[in-house]
Amino acid sequence: MAPRPVSMQEPMCFISNEKNGGLRVEREALKILQQIKQPVVVVSIVGLYRTGKSYLMNRLAGKQSGFALGSTVESKTKGIWMWCVPHPSKQGHTLVLLDTEGLGDVNKGDRNHDTKIFALAILLSSTLVYNSRGTIYNKAIEELQYVTEISRFIKVRSSDEEGDDSDFVKFFPNFVWTVRDFTLELKIGGQDVTGDEYLEYGLQLKKGCSENEVDYNRPRECIRKYFPSRRCYTFPFPTNPDNMSRLESLNPDELSAAFLEVVEEFCSFVFEHSQEKLLKGGHTVSGKVLGDLAKTYVDTISSGGMPCLENAVVAISEKENKAAVEDGVCLYRSGMDRLKQTFPVELQVVTSKHRELNSMAIQEFMKRCFKDDEGDFMNSLERGIDLHFEQHLKINEEASKKKCRDLLNRLSADMADKLQKGGYAKPGGYKLYRQDMDHIVEEYNSQTKESVKAKEVLEKFVTKKSEESEHIRQADSKLSEKEKHISEEREKAFLLEQKMEAEKEEKHLLEAKMKADQDSYEEKIKWVEGKHEEEKRRYEQEFERALESKMSEQKIMLEKGFEEEAKKLQKEIEQSKKEHDVTRAKYDTELKLLRENWKEEKQELERRNEEERARQNRSRFDF
Template sequence: MDLPVCLIENSADGKMQVNAEAINILSQITEPVVVVAIVGLYRTGKSYLMNKLAGSQKGFALGATVQAQTKGIWMRCLPHPNMAGHTLVVLDTEGLGDVEKGDKKNDMWIFCLATLLSSALVYNSKAVLDEDAIEKIHYVGEMAELIKVRSKDNGDDEAEFDRHFPIFIWAVRDVTLKLEFNGKSITEDEYLENALMLQKAKTGQKGSAKVERRNKCRECIRMYFKERKCFMFDLPTANKNVLQNMDEVSDDQLNPEFMAQTNTFCDYVYKNAGIKYMDDVHQVNGKSLAHLATMYTNALSTSNAACMEDVVTNISVVENTVAVREATQHYENKMKERVTLPTETLEQMLKLSEECEMEALKIFMKRSFKDNDYQFQKQFLEIIEQKKNELFQKNDTESQAHCEKLIKTISKDLQNCLDQGSYVTSGGYQKFKEEIKCIEEKYKNEPRKGTKAEEVLQKFKTSKEMEGITIMKSDEALSDQQKQREKKKANQEKQELQRKMEEDQRSKKNKKMEHQRRIYEENFKETAEKMQKETRMRQKQLQDSLQHKTTERDLYRLQGWDKQAMIYQKQINFVRKMQEELDVSFWLSIAIDALGCIAAALLPPPYRLAAFAIAQVLKVVIK
């Protein structure tokens, strides 16, 4: 994108709505996205930083007056500078506290949307991190009223914010102070952490309510954002004319120290802002980001609150439906590409189908998520079975039609002789047998007969048995004793033909069962691996959260803030309980049992025992 596009805008009724053009752009992006959003007071230079992240001088409107330029949330998408195959989405937001707008609710929505949509949230302010700066980011302390993690009240949504919220970067602009604390030099991050320390109001001091409000904001920043970073920027230039035309001047016209700080900021964001995730484990691409933006915006505009679990569940239904469609379509397309009907053997058909089924399964597994009760996986398996059965039936039908036509052509002379009674003569039976054998040899030498070749041949030979007996009985060249021997031999051949047909049917059935066993074994394996991977990712998220909360609790205890330390202790207990519930073998056992039930529902009785046996073996291996 050469120029930004408005993603979320203010509607005529004062609410917010997504812009169809931006949604269409996002919907074309299939790569994972890294989303960086910037928020802050208007006229603080947010757009300049976003242009630098986008690697350009111009793009987001900078403006040169006291009037705010950016309205709503604007978006720019570009290839990620450091991560091949990923897209960087940069969001520039409407300035908070615009006196012309005077709508605090709109500001709160902007702040919440930026937080919910981003991998990295940049808060932009000016000059110094003092009490006034802390009070101006009061939006953080109000987010718990607008954002819910789960649809059912779990008693502590705030305990889970740090697992779902982005990294937090505070950019302080136009800094003139020295980085010192108690006479010692400190880093930018230490400066931020010191600014976020709780302040105690002096006894009887007026304005204690302000202190409490600012402390509430500090507490929320520390609680909600486990990864925090601070960047401080010198004044870009002392030249007022240059300041008013930042999108026109070259970098060498700006303060070298400011440019170095800007480059360091961009490098940090490129390296540390990660892929946006849903449900802790599912990577967000452009299309799902479009869904997130739409659903979060609608939720805030209609109910003044957004539930993360509800939004993710709704998106999962859309994504899982697409996963089923894409995977089954892949199977159908690849079978058409690779299979020329009729196939020479059943084994060939099974092999090609198995290859395509495995590919389709991987496509489904990669895209699907949050498939509660495996309803979409069951749907995927049902459709694959249906399409496979249709193809197998078509393969058999085409083979049978071809073979019947072939043998009819080859046996045309035989049939003419039978119709004319040419074999009802002395020595006719021997000639009849020789012709049958000749037809059989010619038939077998013909290529590409397909899966019904043997069956059609056996039926042809069976259909000529009665005519053969009639010819034998009328053959004067044969003695009664020879006729008895020929009759006995004919019965033996008939029994052998019947045995071969039954054996062929059993063989085909066994091959199909073995094929189905491998398919369900792979299904169980893929599901188990996906469950293990997702569980480990969730475990890491919980462990990181636990470490963050433990550090904060210990710090509050050290500083004598016992009430805050107790809040963290409750959250620590909450996270530990979640860790206990997230036992890998337990959840995998449930998953495999569920898949066993799916197999039982889909498979005919002979296959069910094999499916359950596979499930039990996998459970033992996992343990």
């Protein structure tokens, strides 16, 4: 069953400011995120305070109001606020909207705090919207100073002594610049241009190595380098100035048609092109994982540390993999417990249900697990399933044995009554006893053809009755000594037959269990190989995306005559290719080792099965 969507009626504080300047993830927000099992698409908006960020977020939520707009120069949003709604166009996904505290608040005056908020927005987002007013000119880009400092607050690998920004392009969100209250014509050199072309024009670099040129280029270089996917929307004034303070309460006919058209284009683009949030390595983020990520990053930042994508993935994978094991075992146990209500059932019913639930449990596990490189969590899942399978086999066997014993008690009730009344203590009594016993066995077998442990119960029953049969045979005066001897041999043959039938049944049970184990083993291999190939494919996508971005930027640099910048990019490209070759070889080596381990596991499974068969064969002669 697909996870149910979570829909909040209004936004709530997600990450709050503390008096000491630190940050805190709110428990109530984490509780909401814990409920979201679906993949999340996270859209964050950042920008200077009082630039109308909240209005756009309300529109993305499909509402007129929600996030606080405010109507004064005071910043209304503090920290980061969250609104979770079903995604309007991606079924099975939740749209998480994050409205951040306005940057550059004069009452706060803490540039370091602003950079932390900006870093968190980047780390948590699928799409980052930067909201500004007026035009994309030098001052507007300088106001995006936080992007130049981001490498002080984020690092990709734990081995990096300080933020290494060369790999940011792999993991950074899409970037959308929204320019509000735009009054100019979209023309460059007398030619009409698109918003995207206008943005690229504003991000052009200046040649030269002077301090002014370096300062001018730095934020532009960072934006170009970090955000390969860039988009720009220019919004005209929404209404006349007198109405701006009550924007959220205005009817559509009171707003500019041109403004509403751009709003519609912006929302459509965000809905269509914002992908589900992924961790480093390509693992899909659910609401719960998003909450864990936020907690990890905020705790690290608040303690003075630098959030590391690699460390965050390792920490979260540990929690998610444990939870994935619990989910898989719980699904399996619940399904078997429902079957248990119908016990006793045929062995085939139990093993078929086991195969079905085992496959479902592995699928459930695979939805959440990632970076289980050593297979420890998969093995833990296997052990949990095996334990419950064995338990339910035994419970079914006991239920079946009880049912078989009750049947034998009913079928032999008349015989017991005759025995008590002396019905067999007469000449010809043994023949009558054997006829009654044969009738009981025949009737019992006809009613328990597929019952588990039926032969074992019968074998114990006839063995118990053999002493009784011997007394009746010896007391029957009608039988000659020769007939008694022949009857004794027939009795032994009958007991031997029942014992062999019981052992044949036991062998059948063992083979069925072995077949179930083999099927489980094959199912595990299929899913683990598929997961490994999927992780490798996602890594390749990350690499191709980053490589394409760097090569595209290098081409532009060469065309514009920035040879030094192009050389730097070439070095990064070459280094990326080397690292890619190493990582790809690592994936191949890991898969090879996994297959070798599986070969050993299979051999061990076959060895144990052969030992059990040999034990059963030896037991046939222990009588």
